Amino acid sequence: MLEMIQDGFSAVFTLQTMILVLAGVALGLIFGSIPGLTATMAIAICLPITFGMEASDGMALLMGLYIGGVSGGLIPAILLNLPGTPSNISTTFDGYPMAKNGEAGKAFGLAIVFSFLGGLFSILILMFVSPPLAQLAVKFGPFEYFAVTMFALTMISSLSGNSILKGLLSGLLGIGLALVGSAPIDAYPRFTFGFDSLDAGFELLPVMIGLFAISEVLKIAQSQMRSIDHTNAPDYTIKGFGFSLAEFVKQRWNGLRSALIGVGIGILPGIGGGTANIISYVTAKNQSKYPEKFGKGYSDGIVASETANNAAIGGALVPLLSLGIPGDTVTALLLGGLVLHGLNPGPLLFEQNGAVVYVIFAALIVANVVMMIFLYFGMRIFVKILSVPQHLLLPIILVLCVVGAFGVNNRLFDAGALIFFGILGFVLLKFHFPITPVILGFILGPIAETNLRRGLMYTQGDFMPFLTSPIAAIFLLFALGSVMLTIRRNVKKNKESETTIAS
């Protein structure tokens, strides 16, 4: 095995392959950093280019794009409060406040280093323990998926800000939006009102970018209409990575837990990085001694989000490489790439094409290092975005969002949906409804419904197996515990506020 690893690295360290990895990471970072363009799109565009290459070169390029695409999103998340990709939603919660407080350098430093560490951790897991993990992942059937999604949906209560009620309403709105289109299983059209365009429902990307990016643009545009203040550049200083060794050591448990959450969620086909960062963030907040500091520019929040999203990369590759099962759109594209190079992902991939597999591993590690270096030197330049006048920056962002939304399926309908969700997001912001629960509901609602219906088909209508399957039962208990905890916390909080009012 050691020899194979060596061979993998020596294949990557040739001039041509190295250039491809560098180019992949650079392009990936650009795609990731532009709200609306994602790793998926970067890979979709470059996939045909790889057909003409050797399999190992092609894979090296794709891995660079993947790592870069997931990591690049942290830039606009921290600087502009716009998540570059669904993987960076919760990076905005603390990243943007930190940047506003003049700690952009520190926010970047933490995000970059922990992206690197999370990625590295997951790649090592992928290299050394993927077969047993993949076996565990396929043990998750509909009962288990349903239970996990239920548990994940309870996270909404911790993302609700001041009003649990508003949080729940937002979550329900997300689930409701996800209902539009063909129903899972029987493809019966729901809530399409006779519009053919609605048959396929809404794509995640226009919904996410609309709710987060467009609404933010609208908000800034509105708040700055009266002021001719060109920039909102806060003061910033960047020295090294912007944080001390002591601060790093303080994050070790948070980092490890977030990496484990990222890998764990990444491994489960169908859930992926967009959920991993949110769940990791919420877990960090709930486990923290100072949950009230989250959302106001707290290091732990950034660490939790950025570690988990990069850790999901290695996780998602576990079932792909060891079983040939793609977990999300990115891995589905990678699967296509492998097949077109005559490599059939599946149980025999390691045996028959071990050399290429180790090139993939080596390329991932190298790309991860390159990503850190690029971002480290790049952050001094990125922060300059803050000195760009808003009236120039915002239109550019709008255009890019529309381009990205259109690119998902080459349909103009998605661009229209983007604008619709932008306005919806703006309205929600105005009425102080939290937006993250909408996305969480939108992603998780269909997974829960599909698996509930599949499970009931298995059992021919019997609910009991949802409770008696051990893994499912554990997660349902977690879900119950999570709800109870929230209720207790709220009762306590209400009592406190009552006493303060009374006194």
Add this chain to the structure above:
Amino acid sequence: MKKKVPFRFVALFGLALLILALFAAACGQEETGAPEENNANEQANEPNDATADESEGSGEGAENSEDAATASGGGEYPVDTIEVVVPAGAGGDTDFNARTLGKYLPDELGVDMVVTNIGGAGGTTGTKEVFDADPDGSKVLFFHNSMLLNSILGLADYTITDFALAGIAVLDEGNGFFVNAQSEYEDLNDLIEAAKANPGGISIATEVGGFTHLQLLALQEETGIELNIVDVGGAADKMAALQGGHIDVIPIQYGSAKEYIDAGDFRTLGILAADTVDLMPDVPTFKDQGVDISFEKFFFYAFPPETPQEVVDMFSQAVQNVVENNEDYRAEAENFYVSPTYMSPDEATTYIQETEAYYEELLEGVEVQ
């Protein structure tokens, strides 16, 4: 002075972003386009001209093309770029077949060819896109049997024969049933006997209203057994469910299962081919085992209705040349266990109408909620 510096920076930055946007737009259009790097670069340099002209000038193009075609004796294809719409995600078998053919067809026609994946709603989003497109030969659909099902089940109000059919290019005869290697069923008859002893007790995967659903209905009708039909999702989900021990039997393509059979994870109960398939001589058919049903998955090209016949013929001719004479293509397709088989528009229409009648008969009285 202090104000000037950021402004210059802004201008540069804005310019950079705009270039990027154009690049992205060009690539977005192309999505997963032409196989050579050169092509991608060329298009990126002149994104506006290349793409905008085609879509806007299409009506005109069609008229011109007719003249051109008649003048030169039907020699030149009317547009420079053909968009092949695949109504399924990247990485699946439809996508694979479209892209493999897409490597060789451009040389025959002297055009560029880009494959776009328009997934969703069981393929109807993509088929609708082509159905409503300009009939100038610039957009062609590449899809399979499921489209018949979509119209029979009322998910679409048009069917394959409403399009300008350009023929069938590939048949996949490896529609097989597979079990986990630990399963007690060695062959099809083991399964049938077990199902007779325990009606509704054996779970078998499908996608409701999909091609595999038909196969299961036909099996149940032919043998009088009753299975617990469970929707577990697409091919990848089916394989995961079989590996995880959630389901007893899955119907998928032999080409997708081959790896797992070689690895000793899966076993085949047989394929639904009419005869022994040359590509997989050792795999027993259902007919060999006394169950007289057969299904083939066919992949066809279809243009929007009203597309000029000579354009369709020219395209169909090119498909025939690649499918029948191009050894590189044949080798690549056979490596994936599909049989390159050309049927002309007329042959394909007859074949599809027969198939449709059979499917209708099978689905009669079946309620898909």
